[in-house]
Amino acid sequence: MSEQQFHLDGNAAGGLLQEVFVHDITDARGACAACGAVGEMGAQHLYMFPLAPGAVLRCAACEGVLMVVVHAGGRFRLGLRGLAWLEMKETPGSS
């Protein structure tokens, strides 16, 4: 199985990210700091293995790391240096 086949959609990290952000952010848009591609977080590539303490969200265009979320020891740690910006709707779920 190639590495590519291990990834899911960012959508699958929605539950984890909802613990950190107030809103669901799978439909939030972000820009990749590496290549500039803009897309919804739910459409990016997610690497999250069973029992892993964290999740890595990579850009669907260039595979650059956008976001790292680690949940362990009673804390969440977010690494966000791969995101130039993240845009959330005032009202989640609206279009």
Added chain:
Amino acid sequence: MRTLVLAVPGWPGHLAGQHVDVRLTADDGYQAERSYSIASAPSANDRLALTVERLDDGEVSPYLAGELRIGDTLELRGPIGGYFVWDIAMGGPLLLVAGGSGICPLMAMLRLRQSAGGTVPTRLLYSSRSLEDVIYRDELDALAAMGSSLEVIHTLTREQPPGWEGFHRRIDAAMLSAVGWPPTDRPLIFVCGPTPLVESVADALVNLGHEPARIKTERFGPTGG
């Protein structure tokens, strides 16, 4: 394969395509968590249907598909996801592409569509190993028989019943071109299934000229059931 109907007091309601995370906690505190798509249409009551495929080496699915009894309680987080969702207001035409248990979130969309009168032009292309592996077969037949605005097209990749005249290969560009809407109709497309199927279908759709922004995907990866 087993469908669980859960009563969730205070359920805030969901959108078609959303999922829930189910968390199991063992007596020693060990926890395992998996995501399951909600297969029931959004409705006013507090019931949810999840269809669970049993993976023998999984940590969660053997319990949900085999051991869970009526009256047991589960820990849920959700509804989750604002990306892979469809609402009546988003309109159509709709092209839904499913592989195996990837039908589940698409079933919520089909049930919502039907509850709103069943008028949104929709085509479902559904890949299964055999006719016996087609989930919701009777319901899909019944929905398709109700009117001409829903077409259900099956492909059976491993085993076909005698006299089968439908597709019997993996979904490819020629099949998507034959059964899908032309790109000029600007269909909204939802693809759900195992990762290799989703990858190849999404690539083929883009090559056929569909707008990437109108193709939404949900992969079932090796996250272990």
